[in-house]
Amino acid sequence: MNAWTRRVVIGTAAISMALSVAACGKAGSDDKKDGGDGKTIGLLLPENKTTRYETFDRPLITKKIKELCSDCDVSYQNATQDTQRQKKQFDAMVTQGIKVIILDAVDYKATKSWVNQAAAKGVKVIAYDRLAEGKISSYISYDNEKIGRLQGQALVDALGDKAKDSNVVMINGSPTDPNAPFFKRGAHTVLDKKVKKIVYEQDIPAWSADEANKKMGAAIDALGKDGFQGVYAANDGEAGGAIAALSKHGIKVPIGGQDSELAGLQRIIAGTQTYTIYKQIQPQADSTAQIAVALLKGKSISSFAPTKVDDLSGEVKDIPSKLYDAQVVTKGNIKDTIIKDGVYKVSQICNGQFKAACDKAGIK
Template sequence: MNAMTRRVVIGTAAVSMALSLAACGKAGDDNGDEGGKDGGNKTIGLLLPESKTTRYESFDKPLIEAKVKELCSECKIDYKNAGEDVSRQKQQFDQLMAAGVKVIILDTVNSSAAKSWVEAADKKGVKVVAYDRLSEGPVSAYVSFDNEKIGQLQGQGIVDALGDKAKDSNVVMINGKESDPNAALFKKGAHSVLDKQVKKVVYEQTGEWDPSIAGKKMGTAITQLGKDGFDAVYSANDGMAGGIIAALESAGIKDVPVGGQDAELAGVQRILKGTQAFSIYKPYKPEADLTAEVAVKLLNGESIDSLITKKLDSPSNKGIPSALIQAQVITKKDIAGTVIKDGLFKASDICTADFAKACSAAGIK
């Protein structure tokens, strides 16, 4: 065999090997029919927005993980928390896409920013389930609570806490993060009640879902309005309510009803102690379980019509398959029959030494 012949044979063999490898790669690609065999399409991505609100790490994550495992023993969850950073969440989303994940549960930091990510996922056949917050873009499903209704419950909670004085009362509002679509719905719902049933909302700012920022905003309100310039405080969640109440106590202000949301442990304890008037109990397990069921069905190419009964619109997309779970106001008298009965907390979790007397007075053992 001369040199020319050897070069032809070697070149032909190299081309043949390259074609063979390309064919193998295509057969095992996540986009192919056999993609699941490498485990890529048996992984569900879970992206949560932040950890300052205790619910995400303490409840949402473990509940979703447990339900997915129950429904699909071979499935895995690839979990990431954005720490309230849009850029970080974008990077996490891209990492899941690059890893071949076919279903992503997304609780977005910024709904409008996520629009382009969801569009990119849709073009690649990746299903995105919007969890708790409705992301823009062509999401495959949305599971949350009726967030405008929650705002109405919060507003009514303030009115009820004020009692007969409500129509002559001024209210301070500390809202959630403006880039969170839920915060806008809470605010809208609360205003629909407060604007009709109290004298005036005299100060309104965003607390960014941050107890420290909410406390500072409350301090500014006290400075501008004076200690007697308001009668109640609406806080969009319990975390911020903690910062607000600390600011009130620091200023020596007592007996001003403060309402929150999420039924966090610290919030429930403040309700028992009497420094927080109420919270909103959102049963996380039904929300998490339903989301897990939707995600597993989408992963398996099954219909979700039996699970999703509503159609909702986002600013960019119409008719999004949706399911909304109901919430309720809880005051001191409701704690035993809600968060304890449903297993969100044990009585021993709530009734630590500092709250033992308050628990006893409320009949919690």
């Protein structure tokens, strides 16, 4: 079995939104602390266009670290999709004496030299969500190839009996994100067997919704309005960009995304997006915080990271890891997943123009 396909059973912890997001500062802020006291954990997130990072990942990780270590501090920075900025942030944390850094890399290949230099100084780096290259101490993410398979199957299910005669457009993720090739590979394993043909396929730099919009427009120009029957989009942001292009041309076909963003869920309620992928962030955030505090205190992390994976280069092997599962969300199960787990309230999803659609779907 390929190390990337190993997975562990996801915890059943439901996401709680009883968080004080405001207390954590503004998106993209550079909260700097002196880490030389041995009680500071660094947290570097890649961007703030995808709403999950500032809304969920940052406050959840910070909250859990403080629960586990009341006198610990979290030094947080967001790279706003800028690799060089993230490098400066990372190097500054090492210079400040921070010995544990949680890193969600903008460009996973670019991190190799930073991580290796930090490791030589005794710094423990936890690869969060994306497997950065270099001598990583631990990796916490999802079974990303399985997520791709879930996305592909959800699109096939939406196409129904017409799937085998359907052409599909694929709008893939960012080339600098190590997860993107696994989403793509997983989706292809399903779509290549169950649809007629992939007629147009593009990777989208930086997960840009604007670029997804342009590529979808180019696909429509090349194929015609009737030249495809479904669209695979790697995440909800890209789905939103693609849907705008489809709507402009009066095209309505099944299309899905990933991340269960609020806007994506509202599009599902409205009927313009077909599905998304729900990844429970709290278990991932909690495991990361547990590992970070254990590393800070010099304790074993084996119980928190029972799986082993190799990095994409093959140079770093047997990285202690934990890989979580995910699930497909459609209009039919938003109530029993997203709302039940407290990710978003009905009042957040079903406001304004979406209220009537929510009422019709029985979401009240």
